[in-house]
Amino acid sequence: MKMRAARMYGYKQPLQLEEIDVPIPGPEEVLIRVGGAGMCRTDFQLIDGYFDTGLAMDFPITPGHEVAGWIDGIGSAVPKSAGLSEGDQVVVFGSWGDGACRQCHEGNEQLCAHGVWAGFGRHGGYQEYMPVDYRYLIKIPGPSELSPENLAPLTDAGLTPYRGLKKLLAAGHLGPGRTLAVSGVGGLGSYATQYAKLLGGGAQVIAFARSDDKLKIAKDNGADHVVNVRGKDTDAVRSELESLTGRADLDAVIECAGSEDSIRLAFSLLATEGAVASVGLIGNRVDIPLFPLVAREYTFFGSFWGNYNDLIEVLALAQAGQIKHSVTRVRFDDVNETLDAIAAGDVLGRAVIVYD
Ligand SMILES: [Zn+2]
Incomplete structure (x- = not known):
């Protein structure tokens, strides 16, 4: 046959x-x-x-x-x-x-x-x-x-962000009063947005993407807020975040985009004791400032499939x-x-x- x-x-x-x-x-x-x-x-x-x-x-x-x-x-x-x-x-x-x-x-x-x-x-x-x-x-x-x-x-696509969010949950980064960003709303991120609500324990969920069509999917999938990050520097994203959530920083990020820019943005918005779980894979290297990583006790999770x-x-x-x-x-x-x-x-x- x-x-x-x-x-x-x-x-x-x-x-x-x-x-x-x-x-x-x-x-x-x-x-x-x-x-x-x-x-x-x-x-x-x-x-x-x-x-x-x-x-x-x-x-x-x-x-x-x-x-x-x-x-x-x-x-x-x-x-x-x-x-x-x-x-x-x-x-x-x-x-x-x-x-x-x-x-x-x-x-x-x-x-x-x-x-x-x-x-x-x-x-x-x-x-x-x-x-x-x-x-x-x-x-x-x-x-x-x-x-x-x-x-x-x-x-x-529906498994990889689930594992990443379980790591953030197990390490105590989610829950009421926390803000959790889903960075990138492609194949993985459209599921990540849903798991952010299901596993977030009441955390506010904010989706970041570079297209309004993708942000519409995030909104349909339960994101509380969305930010189109295309062409915006960190300060611009930070002030938009503050007007949407009342806070200019994030407790946790599930990083689905996987580009060097998106990972850098995630770390630059992190609150003290914040955490990033990386599940996306587009770029090759991560370049993040060391002092805040140590002095503000950031956590960085790799999470595979x-x-x-x-x-x-x-x-x-x-x-x-x-x-x-x-x-x-x-x-x-x-x-x-x-x-x-x-x-x-x-x-x-x-x-x-x-x-x-
Ligand atoms: Zn083996």
């Missing part, structure tokens, strides 16, 4: 749209019929060579690490206790560790030094069928209102109807054009490939 696949044959080239054989799942694997494959800015970065030095690639590869779909076949050694059947709706947890290191034993397989990721050398969702180890599937109990196109982005149990929690929120989805459906034939639009920042919410 044949399937469509958008595959990468080298850096800085369009993906090739091909017809290839459907993969045969191994004994402990399950074959997924992909119902939705989220298109992440990281996919553009992969193709652009951002990870060139860090990841060894054997071309061709199929990108796509945000995947949801249905079970189409089950390997002979998948245990009955996994509770998986053909036709089940599932999401794929896309970060697969070696199972041997400290991080894997903690459950943080996304931090495994020997880990591999869906869509980064292993089969990804930019093809109609993909085999996945049964241990990395999460079943969505039916009947469910949730569609694969809405579920797929939850495995990264999310673990399996974080994803279970996100899916529980989705199943409880607590998550709004901002999804743009993408036809398979439009994958390359959509990657260009993502690179330019022109996609609202999450672009998701659906196979018709």
Whole structure:
């Protein structure tokens, strides 16, 4: 049987749209019929060579690490206790560790030094069928209102800011009387705004973005205030913040934009004992003044993707109807054009490939 696949044959080239054989799942694997494959800015970065030095690639590869779909076949050694059947709706947890290191034993397989990721050398969702180890599937109990196109982005865009906000929450930076900014309202930030309200414990939530269309999504997703930061220096943002919230500084920032400018802005607005959790990845370096970091006891969290149990929690929120989805459906034939639009920042919410 044949399937469509958008595959990468080298850096800085369009993906090739091909017809290839459907993969045969191994004994402990399950074959997924992909119902939705989220298109992440990281996919553009992969193709652009951002990870060139860090990841060894054997071309061709199929990108796509945000995947949801249905079970189409089950390997002979998948245990009955996994509770998986053909036709089940599932999401794929896309970060697969070696199972041997400290991080894997903690459950943080996304931090495994020997880990591999869906869509980064292993089969990804930019093809109609993909085999996945049964241990990395999460079943969505039916009947469910949730569609694969809405579920797929939850495995990264909807997971990464959740983990970052959990760090801010656990360290005591959120709660009544606190101000929490969501910096950047792209794929991650539209979810971050919602989690800021869900996990913020009464903190005022302010969204920063560089376009009014994106700020409208933030407002729709529960932000108390929004600030368009395009072309504004720190003082201009500070005075706008003061007129909106009554305070000219922030207790916490979930930094989803990931640019050098946006991280610098976050630190320059931080209150004493404030914290920034960085989840976005666009720039390469962080340049922040040392004296306030020490003397005002700032905290800086790196937070990468999310673990399996974080994803279970996100899916529980989705199943409880607590998550709004901002999804743009993408036809398979439009994958390359959509990657260009993502690179330019022109996609609202999450672009998701659906196979018709
Ligand atoms: Zn490991």
